[in-house]
Amino acid sequence: MSQLDDLKAAIKDRLGELDCVIGWEQGYDALHATPLFIRSEADLDRLIIGPLAVHNLSTYLPGLKGKKVGIVVKGCDSRSVIELLNEKLINRDDVVIFGLCCDGVVSQRKIRAALSADPGFVESVTVGADDLKITVAGQNATLKLADVKADKCLTCQHPDAVLSDVLIGAKHGAPALASLACQDEFEAKSDAEKFAFWQETMSRCIRCYACRNACPMCVCRDYCIATSRDPLWVSQENSPTENMMFQMIHVSHLAGRCTECGECERACPVDIPLMLLRRYMNKQVKDVFEHQAGTALDQTPPLFTFKVEEERIHERGW
Amino acid sequence: MERFITKTNLTRLAEDLAATCRVLAPVATGGTVTFHRLRSGMSIDLHSRMAAVSPKAATFPQTEELLQVTREGEDKKPEIHETLPQGKNVVIGCRPCGARGKLIFNPVYETEKIKDPYFIQRRDNTIFITLACDRPETTCFCHSVGGGPADTAGSDVLLTLVGEGYVARSVTPEGEEIMKHALFEDAGDKGKEADAKNARALEMMGPAHDYSSAPAKILARFDDMDFWTAQSAKCISCGACTYMCPTCYCFNITDDDLGLTSRRIRTWDNCMSHTFTLEGSGHNPRPTKAHRLKNRVGHKFSYYPDLHKKVIACCGCGRCIKQCPAGVDIRQIVNAAQEYSE
Ligand code: SF4
Ligand code: SF4
Ligand code: SF4
Ligand code: SF4
Ligand code: SF4
Numbered sequence: 105m106s107q108l109d110d111l112k113a114a115i116k117d118r119l120g121e122l123d124c125v126i127g128w129e130q131g132y133d134a135l136h137a138t139p140l141f142i143r144s145e146a147d148l149d150r151l152i153i154g155p156l157a158v159h160n161l162s163t164y165l166p167g168l169k170g171k172k173v174g175i176v177v178k179g180c181d182s183r184s185v186i187e188l189l190n191e192k193l194i195n196r197d198d199v200v201i202f203g204l205c206c207d208g209v210v211s212q213r214k215i216r217a218a219l220s221a222d223p224g225f226v227e228s229v230t231v232g233a234d235d236l237k238i239t240v241a242g243q244n245a246t247l248k249l250a251d252v253k254a255d256k257c258l259t260c261q262h263p264d265a266v267l268s269d270v271l272i273g274a275k276h277g278a279p280a281l282a283s284l285a286c287q288d289e290f291e292a293k294s295d296a297e298k299f300a301f302w303q304e305t306m307s308r309c310i311r312c313y314a315c316r317n318a319c320p321m322c323v324c325r326d327y328c329i330a331t332s333r334d335p336l337w338v339s340q341e342n343s344p345t346e347n348m349m350f351q352m353i354h355v356s357h358l359a360g361r362c363t364e365c366g367e368c369e370r371a372c373p374v375d376i377p378l379m380l381l382r383r384y385m386n387k388q389v390k391d392v393f394e395h396q397a398g399t400a401l402d403q404t405p406p407l408f409t410f411k412v413e414e415e416r417i418h419e420r421g422w
Numbered sequence: 423m424e425r426f427i428t429k430t431n432l433t434r435l436a437e438d439l440a441a442t443c444r445v446l447a448p449v450a451t452g453g454t455v456t457f458h459r460l461r462s463g464m465s466i467d468l469h470s471r472m473a474a475v476s477p478k479a480a481t482f483p484q485t486e487e488l489l490q491v492t493r494e495g496e497d498k499k500p501e502i503h504e505t506l507p508q509g510k511n512v513v514i515g516c517r518p519c520g521a522r523g524k525l526i527f528n529p530v531y532e533t534e535k536i537k538d539p540y541f542i543q544r545r546d547n548t549i550f551i552t553l554a555c556d557r558p559e560t561t562c563f564c565h566s567v568g569g570g571p572a573d574t575a576g577s578d579v580l581l582t583l584v585g586e587g588y589v590a591r592s593v594t595p596e597g598e599e600i601m602k603h604a605l606f607e608d609a610g611d612k613g614k615e616a617d618a619k620n621a622r623a624l625e626m627m628g629p630a631h632d633y634s635s636a637p638a639k640i641l642a643r644f645d646d647m648d649f650w651t652a653q654s655a656k657c658i659s660c661g662a663c664t665y666m667c668p669t670c671y672c673f674n675i676t677d678d679d680l681g682l683t684s685r686r687i688r689t690w691d692n693c694m695s696h697t698f699t700l701e702g703s704g705h706n707p708r709p710t711k712a713h714r715l716k717n718r719v720g721h722k723f724s725y726y727p728d729l730h731k732k733v734i735a736c737c738g739c740g741r742c743i744k745q746c747p748a749g750v751d752i753r754q755i756v757n758a759a760q761e762y763s764e
Contacts (some may be wrong), residue, residue, distance in 0.1 A: 132561060140747065159747075163658060209621045222470060225557035225559055310662075310690075314747050317658040317659055340674060371662070373662050373745035375453045375454040377452070
């Protein structure tokens with residue numbers, strides 16, 4: 105049986121005891137998937153998995169607290185579930201985790217860049233074992249999956265769900281890259297160059313907060329300080345400075361909590377490379393606290409604790 | 423008036439106009455295409471893809487300063503300066519949906535009783551040189567909401583790509599004025615080719631969906647929160663959809679207090695956010711994303727048409743679908759309401 109059939113069978117088994125199971129189905133065209141809320145066996149027919157099923161569905165879990173929910177997770181998504189559990193934002197007893205052993209997902213941006221015609225005109229897509237056959241505006245193209253994989257998949261250390269009630273597929277681990285060239289290149293820039301880059305890039309940001317709301321760990325949402333009016337902490341003005349201010353808030357509130365799922369960057373409608381900030385912060389947290397969010401149950405994010413003297417921060421030695 | 427302008431000359435025209443006006447045009451940066459104020463060194467990108475963000479900001483900027491306040495000292499009376507928008511703007515290369523979208527603002531910001539001087543002044547000082555669409559995208563449905571790939575509503579000039587240039591047709595006297603520029607040439611018989619292209623693009627869109635029953639059908643579901651909860655399940659309530667929408671006109675007003683000076687700004691707001699209807703008491707009549715999505719869909723396809731001559735407050739550009747991080751499809755939600763039977 106295929107991984108999808110196994111998954112369907114596993115969900116069918118548990119559906120009776122759950123309010124819903126969250127998975128993916130085909131979205132508005134052949135190239136896009138969309139979250140699917142499975143409530144009956146009939147809904148199960150629409151379930152898909154594979155490289156187009158990009159969304160980290162754990163984003164929905166805190167909003168469903170109190171309900172019995174099943175969720176399909178890739179390796180990276182399972183890290184977000186763990187982090188949510190560790191922060192007590194969801195209850196373990198309320199969630200049934202259908203874990204996948206994952207071969208990676210695509211980046212729509214990379215697909216867009218690789219095609220000669222805009223994928224807005226996509227006609228059909230066939231997902232092969234290691235390629236995508238895409239027909240766009242009457243032209244056929246074959247893209248190697250390896251070439252259009254999301255950046256996070258290139259460095260993924262946990263492709264098999266880290267935590268699950270049912271694990272679907274054979275565990276394979278991942279020969280992952282240690283770091284991304286684009287990240288290294290960015291970090292090698294001078295401060296002035298970095299600043300100029302963000303000034304320019306952030307002039308595109310429309311402060312829509314898709315990055316915030318797509319993030320499974322951004323749990324204030326409705327009460328985010330970026331939009332609170334009483335008190336009004338941050339100006340509502342849309343300017344590179346204010347936009348960057350918001351990202352600084354986001355990245356610092358995610359320090360030690362970000363699971364590097366890449367949803368923030370994926371959600372951004374104007375392609376702001378937010379992961380440059382997230383990965384950098386995660387590196388610092390790993391360096392200073394030896395901590396990686398969502399890799400094990402019962403970890404406490406470093407900024408959730410307080411020690412008078414941090415072992416690895418030599419304040420007096422500076 | 424019908425004339426022709428080559429691709430190179432359209433770029434020259436943009437540069438020429440930029441000397442005296444603010445010119446907004448689609449520019450590709452960082453893998454995306456958005457409207458930018460044209461400055462030297464930038465090149466217009468008309469054809470790679472539809473701009474991710476609509477040209478709404480040309481007539482309704484995301485941040486608009488309404489007034490400035492200065493005080494000489496704590497005990498002095500503050501001075502208030504109104505900051506009405508100055509100068510002329512030209513939008514080049516928006517799509518017909520984007521140009522049409524701004525018309526939705528008119529009956530709201532210019533009524534018998536209320537006139538919004540900021541909007542009116544900007545609108546009246548902005549020219550739209552629109553590019554007809556070659557072929558529809560999977561998210562396009564302009565022809566179902568009164569528009570079309572060569573619709574002229576809201577435009578001053580409509581361009582249609584023919585060979586190495588554009589057949590230009592004036593829609594308004596202001597458009598005709600621009601087309602008197604020496605860079606335009608005689609169109610010869612290229613007009614026929616443009617007509618054929620426009621007709622082909624419309625044909626590609628397939629049959630239009632009939633939304634005429636939507637206002638009543640959506641209203642009939644108003645109290646059915648189960649319906650809206652199911653429809654909004656995958657929405658993450660971010661609001662990107664309304665910010666990208668050419669027809670969404672809601673705003674927020676805040677004061678940025680800088681000590682002895684302060685400014686009152688108006689910024690885009692959106693009904694998908696919690697704070698949109700949050701009352702001073704702390705009560706929120708739209709506490710969940712289901713309530714909010716109900717409002718967005720209801721406003722566009724039911725309340726607005728009921729108030730304003732059956733006009734749907736959606737121009738079918740599909741940006742809310744294409745750019746939604748969760749792939750929420752407004753067409754599907756309206757269809758579900760239209761097809762619903764007890
Ligand atoms: S990051 Fe890993 S688990 Fe997540 S989609 Fe990519 S390969 Fe799969
Ligand atoms: S999603 Fe992108 S455009 Fe929206 S607020 Fe975040 S960075 Fe800005
Ligand atoms: S900040 Fe971005 S990468 Fe990190 S958890 Fe949130 S969405 Fe994922
Ligand atoms: S419909 Fe999509 S873009 Fe709009 S608020 Fe919901 S998730 Fe965000
Ligand atoms: S849909 Fe929402 S944001 Fe858009 S105009 Fe209507 S109420 Fe305002």
